[in-house]
Amino acid sequence: MxxxxxxxxxxxxxxxxxxxxxxxxxxxxxxxxxxxxxxxxxxxxxxxxxxxxxxxxxxxxxxxxxxxxxxxxxxxxxxxxxxxxxxxLLPAMVALRQWGERWETGSPAFPILVDVRDGRPIQQVAVLSHDGRALGKGDLHWALPGDVEEQAAS
Amino acid sequence: MxxxxxxxxxxxxxxxxxxxxxxxxxxxxxxxxxxxxxxxxxxxxxxxxxxxxxxxxxxxxxxxxxxxxxxxxxxxxxxxxxxxxxxxLLPAMVALRQWGERWETGSPAFPILVDVRDGRPIQQVAVLSHDGRALGKGDLHWALPGDVEEQAAS
DNA sequence: AGAATAAGTAGCGATTCGCAACTTCTTTCA
DNA sequence: TGAAAGAAGTTGCGAATCGCTACTTATTCT
Structure with a gap:
């Protein structure tokens, strides 16, 4: 990073x-x-x-x-x-809103967004790895074109 | 919605x-x-x-x-x-950047963020259901407190 | 000691914001 | 059918913010 x-x-x-x-x-x-x-x-x-x-x-x-x-x-x-x-732009908006809930207002702020199929709340918007793991502070770095293609081929 | x-x-x-x-x-x-x-x-x-x-x-x-x-x-x-x-705020920033790549500049804009463990690019930031499905235009609606608790109990 | 570097601060013109009033077109109501 | 009301802006103007440049202060290098 x-x-x-x-x-x-x-x-x-x-x-x-x-x-x-x-x-x-x-x-x-x-x-x-x-x-x-x-x-x-x-x-x-x-x-x-x-x-x-x-x-x-x-x-x-x-x-x-x-x-x-x-x-x-x-x-x-x-x-x-x-x-x-x-x-x-919805993911960006939801990410911003969730950040505000967690770090500014502290409250879950109804109404909330839910999946229309099962009525369950959406997940936290996160940065995910290709296989779906949530990536945190130490899990990321920047890569140039060459690096990425190399990895993708392996 | x-x-x-x-x-x-x-x-x-x-x-x-x-x-x-x-x-x-x-x-x-x-x-x-x-x-x-x-x-x-x-x-x-x-x-x-x-x-x-x-x-x-x-x-x-x-x-x-x-x-x-x-x-x-x-x-x-x-x-x-x-x-x-x-x-x-990283998810919001990445979501914004990815939106710009997809809809404004059109280019993947190196360097890109990769998972430090396997060097693979991160996923698109998205709004996900509780079980990880990506939710699109018609898949969301707003719910009030009562609705959600009801669904969560079922 | 004197020059250079890092992190600001101050002044000032240009742009943007925000409020309130006004305009234009369309619809409703008496 | 004429008057009033509603919808979508536009205009004018004072206040706040932005951005550029120059200046200040504290510290470090030579």
Missing amino acids: GQVRENLAECSLPAALELMGDRWAFLILRASFNGLHHFEELQQELGIARNILANRLARFVEHGIMARASVPEDRRKIVYNLTDKGFA | GQVRENLAECSLPAALELMGDRWAFLILRASFNGLHHFEELQQELGIARNILANRLARFVEHGIMARASVPEDRRKIVYNLTDKGFA
């Missing part, structure tokens, strides 16, 4: 943070995941300023994590829905 | 975002995870403004995700190290 100095500029983390790296992005995402799809709903529930919300929604649409559609039955209304790309 | 309207105010996500919800927080965290522990190292590698970096490090220390210590051998130097609380 830490032997390889990653080139920070070419990494995908900055790209992700450009979109999601502000105080509202994940909250909007979660609200949408929670069934809020209209501008006014989001604005009132989150308490976000209207211009900021408008700006974020536009950026989300621009970046393809939300789709904007007007409602035929009521042409005043606009529906914002998560795309697959937007839904793919 | 979305039937239960979560009380957004009492959730732990805002608490997490208060600390990590800006463009630099996760980048500093990753740099630290990557073996950068000094002010000047972080500043030069990330290209972050000095006052902002100082401010973020102070906040991280204040919130207990980093520990600040002076180096006995060279008393000019200060070492910043991740605490367990800070390390616990």
